Amino acid sequence: MRYIEPHAHMVSRTTSDYEAMRLAGCEAVCEPAFWAGFDRSSADGFYDYFCQLTDYEPKRAAKFGLPHFCWLCINPKESEDMVLAREVLALIPGFLERPNVLGIGEIGLNKNTRNELAILEEHIDLAARFNQLILVHTPHLEDKLKGTKLILDLLQADSRIQPGRVIIDHVEEHTVSLVLDAGFWAGITLYPESKATPARAVDMVERAGMQNIWLNCACDWGRSEPLAVPQTALEMRRRGHSAKAVDDLIYGNPLRFLSQSPRFRIE
Amino acid sequence: MTRQQVLDLYFMDARCKLIELAAFLDRVERSDGEADFRLAAIREALPLLQSVQQDKAKAVLLSLSDPTNEPLLSAPGKGACGAWPGAPL
Numbered sequence: 306m307r308y309i310e311p312h313a314h315m316v317s318r319t320t321s322d323y324e325a326m327r328l329a330g331c332e333a334v335c336e337p338a339f340w341a342g343f344d345r346s347s348a349d350g351f352y353d354y355f356c357q358l359t360d361y362e363p364k365r366a367a368k369f370g371l372p373h374f375c376w377l378c379i380n381p382k383e384s385e386d387m388v389l390a391r392e393v394l395a396l397i398p399g400f401l402e403r404p405n406v407l408g409i410g411e412i413g414l415n416k417n418t419r420n421e422l423a424i425l426e427e428h429i430d431l432a433a434r435f436n437q438l439i440l441v442h443t444p445h446l447e448d449k450l451k452g453t454k455l456i457l458d459l460l461q462a463d464s465r466i467q468p469g470r471v472i473i474d475h476v477e478e479h480t481v482s483l484v485l486d487a488g489f490w491a492g493i494t495l496y497p498e499s500k501a502t503p504a505r506a507v508d509m510v511e512r513a514g515m516q517n518i519w520l521n522c523a524c525d526w527g528r529s530e531p532l533a534v535p536q537t538a539l540e541m542r543r544r545g546h547s548a549k550a551v552d553d554l555i556y557g558n559p560l561r562f563l564s565q566s567p568r569f570r571i572e
Numbered sequence: 573m574t575r576q577q578v579l580d581l582y583f584m585d586a587r588c589k590l591i592e593l594a595a596f597l598d599r600v601e602r603s604d605g606e607a608d609f610r611l612a613a614i615r616e617a618l619p620l621l622q623s624v625q626q627d628k629a630k631a632v633l634l635s636l637s638d639p640t641n642e643p644l645l646s647a648p649g650k651g652a653c654g655a656w657p658g659a660p661l
């Protein structure tokens with residue numbers, strides 16, 4: 306089995322996780338910028354984080370034979386402070402030429418506020434101006450449906466944005482069709498309690514089709530499972546899906562989306 | 573998969589979750605004090621499981637979602653709790 310982990314917060318994980326992912330067949334790992342679990346006190350904290358994502362973490366991953374890529378932004382949980390958010394937005398162009406940067410992400414909404422929407426719009430503009438791929442985080446739990454609709458409205462209002470270059474992550478049964486029907490890619494995140502389980506993820510894929518969907522573990526500092534993607538591959542095999550279908554979903558699909566960035570190259 | 577194969581693969585898991593849910597309701601009912609909106613949200617979702625329609629998972633998720641469309645003026649905190657408390661006062 307081979308797979309690409311398109312969404313994992315490896316700065317929060319141990320070297321044992323890198324080793325386990327590699328042993329399970331991981332061929333590349335991609336890390337969106339996100340909330341650290343606490344608010345950073347200044348834009349300097351983000352500068353250091355972007356250095357970690359573009360310099361230190363790829364070296365750490367390379368020790369386990371894993372190519373490491375990243376996405377840059379200020380996450381929606383810290384976007385409520387618009388002064389801070391704009392300082393961080395101003396830092397991003399200086400990092401976009403670094404060799405492992407794939408695009409702008411994970412941007413999106415958290416509590417669906419006006420400030421979060423304004424900063425999301427500025428991220429979308431940044432991505433359009435610099436011709437970057439976009440990775441979108443949709444809100445948690447009761448906020449997901451409303452947030453997904455607001456995000457879709459905003460993306461569709463910008464004529465420069467091509468839906469095929471945007472992945473909208475953390476879809477569930479009530480949002481997956483909204484995303485796919487609008488022409489965007491959809492990400493299914495596998496979590497022990499929230500988001501989707503392997504069984505529900507396979508249900509969604511069976512009903513929506515495998516085109517333009519990726520699976521990810523989004524492992525971070527909370528309860529999460531770095532091997533959730535290969536575990537879901539086993540779930541598919543238990544249901545009788547072919548090895549080729551599994552490979553198409555967990556390797557071919559992320560490869561197809563990510564290869565739209567000239568920086569995403571794996572052996 | 574045939575219906576029989578689905579049952580063979582998933583019946584025990586579904587049975588386990590069903591009993592866990594029943595035990596949770598027993599636990600919350602024998603405890604003291606007032607419940608917040610989350611208990612009512614679960615009770616409202618339970619009849620959806622009896623539907624003969626497809627999309628029961630979607631219906632449960634929709635019943636637990638904020639149905640409004642207007643952005644909030646400011647964030648009431650960072651977290652989400654899994655059920656919608658209703659329109660802010």
Ligand SMILES: [Zn+2]
Nearest residue numbers: 337339411523
């Ligand atoms: Zn994430």
